[in-house]
Amino acid sequence: MGRLDGKAAIITGAASGIGRATAVRFAGEGAAIVIADLNAEGGEASVRDCKENGGRAVFQKTNVALEEEIKAMVARAVKEFGRLDIIYNNAGIGGAVGPLEQITVEDWDRSQAVLLRGVFLGIKHSVPEMRKAGGGSIISTASIAGIRGFNGLHAYCAAKAGVVNLTRSASLEFAKDRIRVNCICPGGINTPILHRNMPGVKEAMEQWMAHGQPIQRAGHPEDIANMALFLASDDSEWVTGQAMVVDGGLTVGSQFLDQTAGGERPQTGIVPQGFMGPSFEK
Amino acid sequence: MGKLDGKVAVITGAASGIGRASAIRFAGEGAAVVIADLNSEGGEAAVRDCKEHGGRAVFQKTDVASEPEVKGLVDRAVKEFGRLDVIFNNAGLGGAVGTIEEITGDNWDRTLAILLKSVFLGMKYSVPEMRKLGGGSIISTASVAGLAGGRGPHAYSAAKAAVVNLTRSVALEVGKDRIRVNCICPGGINTPLIYNRLPGGRQVGEQFLAQLQAIPRAGHAEDIAAMALFLASDDSEWVTGQAMVVDGGLTAGGRLFGQDQQQRPTIPGGFAGPSFEKN
Ligand SMILES: NC(=O)c1ccc[n+]([C@@H]2O[C@H](COP(=O)([O-])OP(=O)(O)OC[C@H]3O[C@@H](n4cnc5c(N)ncnc54)[C@H](O)[C@@H]3O)[C@@H](O)[C@H]2O)c1
Numbered sequence: 001m002g003r004l005d006g007k008a009a010i011i012t013g014a015a016s017g018i019g020r021a022t023a024v025r026f027a028g029e030g031a032a033i034v035i036a037d038l039n040a041e042g043g044e045a046s047v048r049d050c051k052e053n054g055g056r057a058v059f060q061k062t063n064v065a066l067e068e069e070i071k072a073m074v075a076r077a078v079k080e081f082g083r084l085d086i087i088y089n090n091a092g093i094g095g096a097v098g099p100l101e102q103i104t105v106e107d108w109d110r111s112q113a114v115l116l117r118g119v120f121l122g123i124k125h126s127v128p129e130m131r132k133a134g135g136g137s138i139i140s141t142a143s144i145a146g147i148r149g150f151n152g153l154h155a156y157c158a159a160k161a162g163v164v165n166l167t168r169s170a171s172l173e174f175a176k177d178r179i180r181v182n183c184i185c186p187g188g189i190n191t192p193i194l195h196r197n198m199p200g201v202k203e204a205m206e207q208w209m210a211h212g213q214p215i216q217r218a219g220h221p222e223d224i225a226n227m228a229l230f231l232a233s234d235d236s237e238w239v240t241g242q243a244m245v246v247d248g249g250l251t252v253g254s255q256f257l258d259q260t261a262g263g264e265r266p267q268t269g270i271v272p273q274g275f276m277g278p279s280f281e282k
Numbered sequence: 283m284g285k286l287d288g289k290v291a292v293i294t295g296a297a298s299g300i301g302r303a304s305a306i307r308f309a310g311e312g313a314a315v316v317i318a319d320l321n322s323e324g325g326e327a328a329v330r331d332c333k334e335h336g337g338r339a340v341f342q343k344t345d346v347a348s349e350p351e352v353k354g355l356v357d358r359a360v361k362e363f364g365r366l367d368v369i370f371n372n373a374g375l376g377g378a379v380g381t382i383e384e385i386t387g388d389n390w391d392r393t394l395a396i397l398l399k400s401v402f403l404g405m406k407y408s409v410p411e412m413r414k415l416g417g418g419s420i421i422s423t424a425s426v427a428g429l430a431g432g433r434g435p436h437a438y439s440a441a442k443a444a445v446v447n448l449t450r451s452v453a454l455e456v457g458k459d460r461i462r463v464n465c466i467c468p469g470g471i472n473t474p475l476i477y478n479r480l481p482g483g484r485q486v487g488e489q490f491l492a493q494l495q496a497i498p499r500a501g502h503a504e505d506i507a508a509m510a511l512f513l514a515s516d517d518s519e520w521v522t523g524q525a526m527v528v529d530g531g532l533t534a535g536g537r538l539f540g541q542d543q544q545q546r547p548t549i550p551g552g553f554a555g556p557s558f559e560k561n
């Protein structure tokens with residue numbers, strides 16, 4: 001018995017990385033899936049992966065920045081599977097990067113169109129179908145870059161913060177329809193978005209990213225897929241408006257004191273033990 | 283195949299409400315559970331519930347504010363089941379109520395001992411056992427009252443906020459041991475904690491709590507148990523230091539414009555232009 005038996009899901013950006021891992025996970029739990037992506041080759045490969053995991057899946061070529069294509073994507077889900085229970089707005093790009101003064105307006109707009117407008121459109125066009133189904137789950141991939149600043153990622157940070165707060169405001173509107181709206185904030189996940197098709201980078205990243213957060217291994221697409229599954233399933237029936245952080249502890253805080261158990265971090269020289277009394281006492 | 287097959291969990295406050303629902307859920311997923319509570323009768327009943335769901339369980343009478351008793355609790359888990367993978371620090375109560383001037387120093391201390399020191403003790407004594415296994419999951423029940431003011435009594439709110447931030451600081455320390463530390467912030471959950479004090483009891487609780495948040499139904503102990511299961515399972519292997527809010531949208535925000543509430547001014551649909559322009 002799968003946790004998504006009988007449910008139909010759309011996953012955007014499902015030709016690669018997080019979206020693909022999620023499609024495979026959902027398929028293994030019994031969902032029928034529309035794989036939506038710009039990348040047809042990867043999308044068809046994801047369809048095969050889903051089928052190997054015992055699920056039904058079709059590919060729909062989609063640019064999430066375009067309203068007509070999002071409409072067609074939702075229509076495809078309903079045509080193929082008769083309903084829509086889950087949409088995972090996950091497609092993404094790095095977008096305009098670098099110093100703020102050098103960002104062109106065109107690159108700014110393109111970034112927002114994919115990262116933020118894409119999510120708005122996904123919510124807008126899936127809600128009517130979910131209402132018909134008596135409820136549903138809307139999930140989007142934001143980022144820890146939506147809750148913290150990262151220098152050099154201005155357009156991305158702004159867009160992802162937009163996703164986080166759109167999630168909250170939309171959750172309030174659709175709660176009465178039993179439609180939950182949540183997003184996931186991944187930390188550093190070792191996916192092709194970081195590899196840029198360069199050989200050897202995946203392996204190098206795996207090592208380097210292991211030291212980026214308290215849990216000392218790189219994040220994997222499956223870590224996000226697991227959270228997406230929780231949010232897609234009925235287990236999260238009373239969870240809405242949340243930004244779920246899955247980051248191995250990266251944004252939890254920073255190590256200020258050298259705890260004896262603290263491990264291989266650079267020493268700050270502050271090594272208290274026992275009890276720190278009033279400062280005037282020796 | 284259960285999501286917690288082969289794992290051993292301690293759940294405090296498991297004689298009732300959220301703890302009991304979590305014990306049942308964990309048992310159904312294959313965990314062996316130590317039910318810890320002050321309340322023996324409810325604790326034994328929870329053990330029976332777990333067994334009916336196909337799990338192994340024992341009751342250990344525990345006052346979570348007492349260091350020797352929490353130590354005894356962890357020892358019991360290891361003695362009975364040979365290991366400790368998960369601890370859910372969940373026992374709680376409303377504690378000191380009243381205005382800030384009315385709260386006595388003694389009631390403040392008692393509240394903080396049960397709601398905060400207990401969580402510290404649960405972490406302190408479970409970490410060494412989890413380290414032996416190469417990892418584990420520490421979960422605590424905080425509250426939406428730990429995230430903002432006005433959602434609970436003063437001492438309760440302070441203690442729960444402390445649980446949230448203790449979760450973060452300990453997560454940083456034990457991450458390298460593959461021990462995750464997270465807490466859950468429930469909204470209004472219809473458990474005996476709430477309905478035993480309401481005239482009209484459980485049914486009135488159900489109606490009253492349905493109106494508090496965006497999703498128009500009361501929270502149930504099972505909603506929290508589902509999140510606890512996620513945090514206990516390997517599905518959350520890369521999740522740590524988090525305060526997971528399960529509140530039906532209570533803290534997602536408020537309504538500025540009454541789209542569907544008559545008593546507030548409504549703005550028309552469409553586009554709100556600059557304020558100097560007439561619509
Ligand atoms: N990898 C990370 O470290 C990380 C961290 C935080 C957030 N994220 C977010 O996770 C999401 C998934 O990224 P990923 O890491 O799996 O990267 P990825 O590059 O492996 O996958 C992204 C997919 O989105 C598709 N896509 C891009 N633009 C599109 C468009 N306009 N229309 C349709 N599809 C489009 C790509 O073709 C690709 O298949 C993104 O939203 C990204 O911003 C990633």
Ligand SMILES: NC(=O)c1ccc[n+]([C@@H]2O[C@H](COP(=O)([O-])OP(=O)(O)OC[C@H]3O[C@@H](n4cnc5c(N)ncnc54)[C@H](O)[C@@H]3O)[C@@H](O)[C@H]2O)c1
Pocket residue numbers: 294295296297298299300301318319320321324344345346347372373374375396423424425426467468469470471472473474475476
């Ligand atoms: N019900 C809610 O709306 C709500 C909201 C937010 C947080 N919480 C928290 O959830 C947790 C569980 O509460 P619940 O709603 O299931 O209430 P509950 O009263 O049904 O269960 C709490 C259990 O804790 C036990 N307990 C109390 N003091 C103890 C002690 N010193 N040692 C051992 N056991 C003790 C009680 O005997 C009881 O079995 C508490 O930490 C509470 O603060 C509840």
